[in-house]
Amino acid sequence: MITPKIPNLDIQNVTNDVLLIHQKKTPFYFSCCDGLVILPRNGRNDLAIALDLNIEPNLIDEINRVYGPFSNYVCTHGHMDHMAHVYHWEDLGVKIHAPIPEDEYLLDLCNFYKGFRFNEDLDFSIIEKFANSNKYKPCSTVRSFNPGDALKLDDIIIETISFSGHSKGHTGFFLPYEKILHISCLGFDIPKSGIDGFGPWYGFNECSIAKYLEDINLAEKIFLQRAEFLTSSHAYIIKHPDTTPFTYMRRKIKDNQTKVDQALSTLKISRKEEINMDELLNLDIFFPKSKLQGFIVELYRFWESYIIEKHLKRSKYFQKDSHSNSS
Ligand SMILES: [Zn+2]
Numbered sequence: 056m057i058t059p060k061i062p063n064l065d066i067q068n069v070t071n072d073v074l075l076i077h078q079k080k081t082p083f084y085f086s087c088c089d090g091l092v093i094l095p096r097n098g099r100n101d102l103a104i105a106l107d108l109n110i111e112p113n114l115i116d117e118i119n120r121v122y123g124p125f126s127n128y129v130c131t132h133g134h135m136d137h138m139a140h141v142y143h144w145e146d147l148g149v150k151i152h153a154p155i156p157e158d159e160y161l162l163d164l165c166n167f168y169k170g171f172r173f174n175e176d177l178d179f180s181i182i183e184k185f186a187n188s189n190k191y192k193p194c195s196t197v198r199s200f201n202p203g204d205a206l207k208l209d210d211i212i213i214e215t216i217s218f219s220g221h222s223k224g225h226t227g228f229f230l231p232y233e234k235i236l237h238i239s240c241l242g243f244d245i246p247k248s249g250i251d252g253f254g255p256w257y258g259f260n261e262c263s264i265a266k267y268l269e270d271i272n273l274a275e276k277i278f279l280q281r282a283e284f285l286t287s288s289h290a291y292i293i294k295h296p297d298t299t300p301f302t303y304m305r306r307k308i309k310d311n312q313t314k315v316d317q318a319l320s321t322l323k324i325s326r327k328e329e330i331n332m333d334e335l336l337n338l339d340i341f342f343p344k345s346k347l348q349g350f351i352v353e354l355y356r357f358w359e360s361y362i363i364e365k366h367l368k369r370s371k372y373f374q375k376d377s378h379s380n381s382s
Pocket of ligand 1: 132134221240
């Protein structure tokens with residue numbers, strides 16, 4: 056099939072009948088993510104299936120016009136860039152599936168607010184503004200699955216993989232017959248080789264760097280042993296046996312640790328008790344908050360405080376310090 060040109064979309068073939076689709080310009084910071092379209096094939100799926108293709112409604116309509124109708128949509132997790140526009144797939148009569156516990160976040164913004172524990176630090180109005188900027192609307196019905204379940208949609212098997220370092224429900228997909236591993240938001244986030252992105256993202260209380268490192272190992276193992284192609288929510292297609300994504304993600308986590316350790320040194324902190332999160336946040340270690348305005352600053356402060364906190368827990372800065380003092 057010749058790939059049609061749709062303004063504001065990049066459509067690439069992963070295999071003959073599986074596409075990776077990317078929305079180029081997005082309305083706000085966390086509005087959209089790349090996803091897969093599994094085209095219909097005799098004996099496999101009569102109708103097209105969308106995997107985590109959270110793009111704006113007018114573009115969903117275009118995709119549906121060219122490749123539809125669609126029977127099922129599978130969401131990978133409840134971050135805003137993966138759920139804002141899913142309701143529109145449901146408007147088209149598509150069955151929506153999402154992983155527990157984040158399936159609830161697609162149904163009600165309050166669940167998103169409490170589930171990620173924004174409610175401990177931020178007013179709901181901030182989350183409402185965030186959701187409105189990203190054009191979030193809730194779904195009415197979501198079929199839930201447990202990360203790790205195998206989904207049989209029509210006659211296609213979609214193995215789901217729990218990658219919970221990023222969020223409790225965060226799920227990757229493995230298509231065993233198509234040999235495609237979709238790692239979703241694990242942290243390979245560069246649109247082409249040789250440039251740098253943010254990398255693994257762990258800005259909520261529930262995220263874990265230790266789990267993240269295990270997830271990266273697991274993804275690498277599945278990719279090298281079973282897959283031909285690797286796709287992600289914010290990156291280009293990788294072919295076996297290129298291990299760039301894994302090297303990149305591990306390096307980014309290591310670099311983040313260095314950044315936090317350097318910040319401790321910049322602030323001349325000599326004891327853990329002297330750590331002041333506001334001082335660290337004011338250094339803009341990860342996000343250029345001083346250049347931003349409005350509610351988004353509050354959100355970035357919230358996320359960055361968890362990223363910093365996780366690195367503080369893993370920091371060898373104080374150990375090194377006491378060692379050098381005593382030697
Ligand atoms: Zn995410």
